[in-house]
Amino acid sequence: MDRITCDIIRDLLPLYIDEVCSAGSRALVEGHLQNCPACKAEYETISKREFFYDARERKVLDRLSKRWKQSRRKMLFVGAAAALLAALLIGLIAFGCSMKVIPAEEIAVSSLSRLGNGDLAFILQSADGKTGLRELSHYEMDGTLYLTAATTRFPLFSASESAQSGWIVHTKDTGIKQICYQEQPGSQLPIWDVNSQVKLADPQTQRQIKGLEKLEDLGSNALLKDIFQKRVTYIGAAPKDMELLGALRIETVLGSFSIRLTTSSEPYGIILDFKKPVAPADCKAFDAKMRAYAVLILALIDNGGTVGWTYQSTAPDGKETELTRVFTLADAKAFVGGDVKRFAANEASLRELCDRLGLF
Numbered sequence: 001m002d003r004i005t006c007d008i009i010r011d012l013l014p015l016y017i018d019e020v021c022s023a024g025s026r027a028l029v030e031g032h033l034q035n036c037p038a039c040k041a042e043y044e045t046i047s048k049r050e051f052f053y054d055a056r057e058r059k060v061l062d063r064l065s066k067r068w069k070q071s072r073r074k075m076l077f078v079g080a081a082a083a084l085l086a087a088l089l090i091g092l093i094a095f096g097c098s099m100k101v102i103p104a105e106e107i108a109v110s111s112l113s114r115l116g117n118g119d120l121a122f123i124l125q126s127a128d129g130k131t132g133l134r135e136l137s138h139y140e141m142d143g144t145l146y147l148t149a150a151t152t153r154f155p156l157f158s159a160s161e162s163a164q165s166g167w168i169v170h171t172k173d174t175g176i177k178q179i180c181y182q183e184q185p186g187s188q189l190p191i192w193d194v195n196s197q198v199k200l201a202d203p204q205t206q207r208q209i210k211g212l213e214k215l216e217d218l219g220s221n222a223l224l225k226d227i228f229q230k231r232v233t234y235i236g237a238a239p240k241d242m243e244l245l246g247a248l249r250i251e252t253v254l255g256s257f258s259i260r261l262t263t264s265s266e267p268y269g270i271i272l273d274f275k276k277p278v279a280p281a282d283c284k285a286f287d288a289k290m291r292a293y294a295v296l297i298l299a300l301i302d303n304g305g306t307v308g309w310t311y312q313s314t315a316p317d318g319k320e321t322e323l324t325r326v327f328t329l330a331d332a333k334a335f336v337g338g339d340v341k342r343f344a345a346n347e348a349s350l351r352e353l354c355d356r357l358g359l360f
Contacts, residue, residue, distance in 0.1 A: 004028055009039050017047050096154030099135060102126060104189040107149065107181050111209060112192065113201035119219040120171050120192060121201055121209045124149065124181065125164040132161025136216055143177040143252070145169065145218075147191070166212035168219035173359050175252025220360050223247075227360075228347050231300040235270060236263045244300055245272075250293055254286065257309075267305025267329065270297065274311040277320070283313055287325055291335070292357040294327035299340045299353060305329055 009032045015021035016029045033040045105127075112122040124147060126133065135150040149165065152158040169179060171194075181189040192198070201209070209215070230244045238261060251257065255276040262269040278286050294307035308326045315321040332340040336356060343353035354360045 004032055006036060006039050009033075009036070010042055013039075013043055013046055017043070096152060097157050098153055099150040100153050101183050102131065102133075102149050102151055104181055104183045104187045106131070107189055109181070109189070109191050111201070111205050112198060113205055114198050115168065115201055115206060115219070117220050118170075118172055120169045120179070120198065121206070122167055122191065123164055123209060123212070124167055126151075129163050131155060132158035132163055133165050133214060134158045134161050136165055136214065138216065138218070140176065140252070143175055145176050145179045146182045147179065148182060162213045164212055165214035165216060166209040167216045168209070170218060170220040170223050170360065173253055174223070174249050223360055224351055224354065225347060227300070228350050231344055232304075233302050235268045235301050235304045236261060241270060241301070244297070248293060248296060254289060262306070268303050269306035269308060270301070270304065271308040271310065274309065277312040277314075280314050283323065286311070290325065291327055292359055295332045295335055295340060295357055296353065296359065298327075298329060298332045299343045299350075302341070
């Protein structure tokens with residue numbers, strides 16, 4: 001369309017005057033009015049119509065305008081309230097799903113007994129029998145195994161979790177002298193210690209504990225599996241050696257030590273230098289235990305040829321002296337009656353060796 005006619009402009013004038021037309025239409029009207037006296041006169045006539053509004057018409061328009069403004073404010077308020085409510089709901093759910101440690105007074109222990117292999121077994125549960133145990137954890141310190149159970153802050157979010165958990169713990173040759181549930185330091189529930197008299201579990205109790213949905217297995221078989229997985233190919237890899245010695249739990253049983261490696265020539269060896277002095281009366285038992293560990297070390301380190309250990313003790317004359325012991329592959333062969341390396345072939349063979357040594 002090349003030219004905008006006066007009829008079109010006059011059709012647009014009411015919209016232009018009420019300021020409800022588009023920016024493009026407004027520009028067209030203003031450009032035309034500058035050059036068309038007739039349309040400009042029409043514009044001036046129409047623009048004066050407000051003075052002839054009926055009072056009732058004006059009242060209706062004012063009411064509509066007020067209602068629109070109120071509706072707009074209401075929508076803004078509803079939107080803000082909905083956003084705030086959603087934020088509060090999300091925060092409430094997040095808080096309800098967060099974990100809290102169950103207090104010691106809300107925990108109960110049952111079915112404390114020994115399994116056939118000597119492992120300690122028991123059931124840890126919420127005292128009310130309803131609170132779900134969402135997370136279980138444990139750690140060791142100074143001969144004590146500490147257990148902890150956590151649930152959600154709102155019981156609804158852990159309702160599907162079991163209120164019971166089974167525990168199997170190997171206490172022989174692990175340095176564990178006590179087991180307790182701990183919510184926080186000073187708030188503890190004793191479960192077992194080395195002086196506890198524990199009866200043998202009957203078949204029904206064993207099935208009950210082992211069949212629980214939540215089962216924390218720290219028993220002999222789990223310990224042996226961890227040891228087997230940490231066997232070492234080359235004795236010169238000190239970090240790997242330390243991982244194996246840690247799995248054997250030598251430190252928790254005999255005390256802390258540092259290691260030295262002899263890899264300049266065969267037979268390759270490892271030496272454990274114990275830091276804590278050993279009383280003269282305990283030296284015989286200490287060496288016997290270390291010989292059993294030495295057999296395991298030689299079995300589990302492929303190219304290991306010797307295991308040595310040193311410790312301080314008191315000589316008959318009362319002077320402090322360092323005692324040095326060395327255990328070789330030949331000693332290990334005589335100890336077990338054959339090639340010790342074959343016991344590292346699989347977990348079953350390792351179990352056979354540990355049974356012979358009286359370990360784990």
